[in-house]
């Protein structure tokens with residue numbers, strides 16, 4: 001029998017996620033020196049991980065023969081301390097991407113509807129399709145999520161709504177009061193997933209814990225991949241009611257988060273100085289890019305994340321031209337933004353280099 005006819009229909013038609021290419025691969029393809037390439041494509045932290053996280057990861061490697069703690073006991077206890085919640089209210093994932101999938105595992109049946117903004121993080125749609133559910137995409141207005149529009153798209157078949165704030169790829173956010181009111185007004189059959197991957201870049205991130213205290217079906221997702229600089233180690237977490245966390249813990253693999261990542265994440269949470277510095281540097285770098293784009297006469301979307309959308313005309317062409325000059329950025333045609341590219345805020349030097357190459361490439 002042909003595999004094609006055996007495979008589940010959702011899998012047959014599942015779109016493939018296209019990640020940003022690693023530096024080494026770009027260097028190989030274009031015959032460039034990897035040392036001269038900078039990557040501003042995947043919203044990684046240009047300052048790397050905290051030195052404390054690196055030390056903890058190195059120490060954990062010495063016990064690499066042991067299975068990790070499948071329950072992430074130390075990390076959940078640490079998070080409970082940081083958040084003033086109970087350890088049972090956390091679920092740890094192999095990046096928050098895995099948590100998005102776990103939500104699908106736990107809640108989505110074929111025929112369900114899932115409400116999400118467009119453009120928003122593409123993984124919401126991928127997870128929805130993977131479980132045979134139907135994405136209901138709500139257009140953003142001026143690159144912002146209009147929560148009333150999301151609410152209006154909800155039907156009796158809606159099972160999940162994804163609310164990213166700040167959103168990727170637009171870098172826009174919604175205010176705390178708005179987010180709280182939105183979740184409070186949802187019908188009882190809808191699970192609300194707040195994706196807060198970039199919340200640590202906000203000066204005052206919204207506090208969504210009241211929703212959990214009120215017993216609402218919400219889950220808030222965070223990641224160690226962005227401001228904590230640990231994308232390689234794949235650790236993300238969700239906080240929710242103990243009941244919600246238990247359900248998601250039931251559908252994950254027993255050892256879904258590796259020991260090196262767990263150790264690094266615990267240490268990263270202890271280094272507030274590092275994240276405070278990264279937030280400050282990001283703000284300065286964002287201003288630097290904004291001024292640079294203005295000088296180049298380019299429109300951009302004011303962003304509260306660690307990345308920024310800039311309108312360059314032909315995003316694909318500019319992506320290619322910059323890549324040949326050793327600067328990797330993100331084309332966003334797949335997000336319905338063919339005229340734009342998304343650029344991660346780098347170090348001062350990296351931002352200068354990007355602006356220089358953009359000028360030289362006559363963007």
Ligand SMILES: *Cc1c(COP(=O)(O)O)cnc(C)c1O
Pocket residue numbers: 043094095096097098121164167168195197222223224225226231234235236
């Ligand atoms: C980067 C990102 C994530 C996190 O990905 P990880 O799997 O934790 O590395 C989640 N949501 C959004 C919107 C992101 O941009």
